[in-house]
Amino acid sequence: MRKIEHIGIAVKDLEKSNELFRKLLGKEHFKTEIVEGERVETSFFQVGETKVELLQATRPDSPIAKYLEKKSEGIHHIAFDVEDIQSEVARLKAEGFEILNETPKAGADNKLVVFLHPRSTNGVLVELCQEKK
Numbered sequence: 001m002r003k004i005e006h007i008g009i010a011v012k013d014l015e016k017s018n019e020l021f022r023k024l025l026g027k028e029h030f031k032t033e034i035v036e037g038e039r040v041e042t043s044f045f046q047v048g049e050t051k052v053e054l055l056q057a058t059r060p061d062s063p064i065a066k067y068l069e070k071k072s073e074g075i076h077h078i079a080f081d082v083e084d085i086q087s088e089v090a091r092l093k094a095e096g097f098e099i100l101n102e103t104p105k106a107g108a109d110n111k112l113v114v115f116l117h118p119r120s121t122n123g124v125l126v127e128l129c130q131e132k133k
C-alpha cells in the first residue's frame, strides 16, 4: 500500500458539508461525482497527497444511508492506494482479512475499488483503490 488515497466521510447534506469543508480547508472541492453502483454522491477535496471524500446517500438502500441510520456523520472509511489491486486482494485474503468484493468494482475519480469488512480490521472499513488504466 503506497499512501492514504482518501478518507471517506459520511454526510447528510453534501451541499452544506461542501461549504463547511471549504471553510475548514480553505479551498474548493475539485469535483463531484455520482457513483450509481454505490448509491452515493461524492465530492473531493485535495489535501496534499491525499483527498477528503464526502459521501451522501442517493437512495435509502445506500451503505451511507444505512450507516447514518445507526451512527452519526463522520469518518466512514480509509482508502489506500495500491498499484495492483488483484495481488493486494490475494495477499490480504491469505493474511485472513475478510474481502467484501473480490472482484474490483468501479469507484469514484477513475478508480477500481475493493472493500474489507470492518470486523476483520479493528472496526475500520478499509477501501483499496487502484487507478484505472
Ligand SMILES: CC[C@@H](C(=O)O)C(=O)SCCNC(=O)CCNC(=O)[C@H](O)C(C)(C)COP(=O)(O)OP(=O)(O)OC[C@H]1O[C@@H](n2cnc3c(N)ncnc32)[C@H](O)[C@@H]1OP(=O)(O)O
Residues within 6 Å of the ligand: 008, 035, 038, 040, 042, 053, 055, 063, 064, 066, 067, 070, 076, 077, 079, 100, 106, 107, 108, 109, 111, 113, 115, 117, 118, 119, 123, 124, 125, 127
Ligand atoms: C464513491 C465510491 C467509493 C470510492 O470510490 O471511494 C466509496 O467510497 S463508496 C462508500 C460506500 N460503499 C461502501 O461502504 C461499500 C462497502 N460497505 C459495505 O459493504 C457495507 O456497508 C458493510 C461494511 C458490509 C456493512 O453493511 P451491513 O452489514 O449491511 O451493515 P450493518 O449496519 O448491519 O453493519 C454490520 C456491522 O458493521 C459495522 N459497520 C458498518 N459500516 C461500518 C463502517 N463504515 N465502519 C465501521 N463499522 C461499520 C456496523 O456497525 C455493524 O457492526 P456491529 O453492530 O458490531 O455488528
Ligand SMILES: [Co+2]
Residues within 6 Å of the ligand: 006, 008, 053, 077, 079, 127
Ligand atoms: Co471511498
